[in-house]
Amino acid sequence: MDLLNTLVDKGLRREAPTRDEALAVLATTDDQLLDVVAAAGKVRRQWFGRRVKLNYLVNLKSGLCPEDCSYCSQRLGSKAGILKYTWLKPGEAADAASAGVAGGAKRVCLVASGRGPTDRDVDRVSETIAAIRERHADVEVCACLGLLGEGQAERLREAGTDAYNHNLNTSEATYRDICTTHEFGDRVSTVERAKAAGMSACSGIIAGMGESDEDLVDVVFALRALDPDSVPVNFLIPFEGTPLAGTWELTPRRALRILAMVRFVCPDAEVRLSGGRELHLRSLQPLALHIVNSIFLGDYLTSEGQAGQADLDMIADAGFEVEGAETTTLPEHRARDLVAVRRRGAGTELPPNA
Numbered sequence: 078m079d080l081l082n083t084l085v086d087k088g089l090r091r092e093a094p095t096r097d098e099a100l101a102v103l104a105t106t107d108d109q110l111l112d113v114v115a116a117a118g119k120v121r122r123q124w125f126g127r128r129v130k131l132n133y134l135v136n137l138k139s140g141l142c143p144e145d146c147s148y149c150s151q152r153l154g155s156k157a158g159i160l161k162y163t164w165l166k167p168g169e170a171a172d173a174a175s176a177g178v179a180g181g182a183k184r185v186c187l188v189a190s191g192r193g194p195t196d197r198d199v200d201r202v203s204e205t206i207a208a209i210r211e212r213h214a215d216v217e218v219c220a221c222l223g224l225l226g227e228g229q230a231e232r233l234r235e236a237g238t239d240a241y242n243h244n245l246n247t248s249e250a251t252y253r254d255i256c257t258t259h260e261f262g263d264r265v266s267t268v269e270r271a272k273a274a275g276m277s278a279c280s281g282i283i284a285g286m287g288e289s290d291e292d293l294v295d296v297v298f299a300l301r302a303l304d305p306d307s308v309p310v311n312f313l314i315p316f317e318g319t320p321l322a323g324t325w326e327l328t329p330r331r332a333l334r335i336l337a338m339v340r341f342v343c344p345d346a347e348v349r350l351s352g353g354r355e356l357h358l359r360s361l362q363p364l365a366l367h368i369v370n371s372i373f374l375g376d377y378l379t380s381e382g383q384a385g386q387a388d389l390d391m392i393a394d395a396g397f398e399v400e401g402a403e404t405t406t407l408p409e410h411r412a413r414d415l416v417a418v419r420r421r422g423a424g425t426e427l428p429p430n431a
């Protein structure tokens with residue numbers, strides 16, 4: 078297909094496809110699906126070889142959120158029967174992180190429910206990072222604490238946070254349909270704050286919430302504009318007790334097309350297969366490894382994933398290899414970008430770091 082040749086050429090040059098090309102990926106037929114996966118695989122292998130990075134989630138604080146994100150089992154008024162607890166102590170969080178590291182994870186993602194952290198919460202997370210680093214000096218630490226206030230990104234960076242996750246989730250045009258307590262622009266601002274503070278930005282999507290192809294392409298192009306280093310692609314887990322319960326819109330083939338579209342739009346970013354992969358890709362999960370270069374190992378925030386050993390077996394069976402701690406995930410040109418270019422103080426509208 079001319080379309081796929083064009084997309085591969087552009088992906089190898091780190092060039093964006095057009096909107097129409099991205100939409101055309103989502104509109105491919107089942108007969109074309111393996112060609113789409115193979116084309117995305119060429120781009121994936123150019124930037125990440127056959128490596129798969131493993132990431133491990135630690136839910137520091139679960140449930141009882143005052144926000145109303147309709148896809149979330151931890152939202153205001155959620156009736157989902159999930160675990161609810163307040164902040165894990167640093168030692169408890171380090172124990173959880175150690176389990177992931179022992180399973181092969183090179184990044185630990187510290188997540189807390191809520192609109193955003195208080196300054197005391199930033200202290201707590203800083204203590205937790207110190208406890209994790211005491212045991213695992215080289216592990217990458219990502220924080221996901223919601224909307225960041227003034228100065229909080231800088232404090233997290235100083236505490237040793239390597240990356241900050243805040244997903245855009247869906248298009249700006251449909252954001253109001255999934256959340257009324259904060260706006261798309263608030264999320265964009267937090268990703269920008271994290272980057273400005275020198276953290277590696279992680280921001281992605283949730284597919285399967287009633288969005289159109291245009292919405293999916295819009296949000297992925299919005300991500301490309303923000304240029305995150307990692308892009309998690311979640312597929313809705315429709316928890317009972319949430320407004321999106323019973324929403325089953327995806328097929329395994331559509332999930333693969335969505336992943337391929339994200340790969341073509343963000344060719345050299347760490348595209349991470351995230352929540353809902355077992356539910357929606359089902360027996361096609363191994364094909365997704367030809368497109369993504371990163372997955373979460375084990376369980377998600379409030380639901381259980383397949384056994385960690387099953388993930389490792391799947392990676393080996395499909396002919397991929399788990400990325401070791403000594404390997405830099407990102408391609409050289411992007412890894413260099415992790416050096417924090419100053420975007421505060423003299424010459425900017427932000428206060429200096431002093």
Ligand code: SF4
Nearest residue numbers: 142144146149152190
């Ligand atoms: S802010 Fe986070 S934890 Fe709270 S409802 Fe939204 S997604 Fe869930």
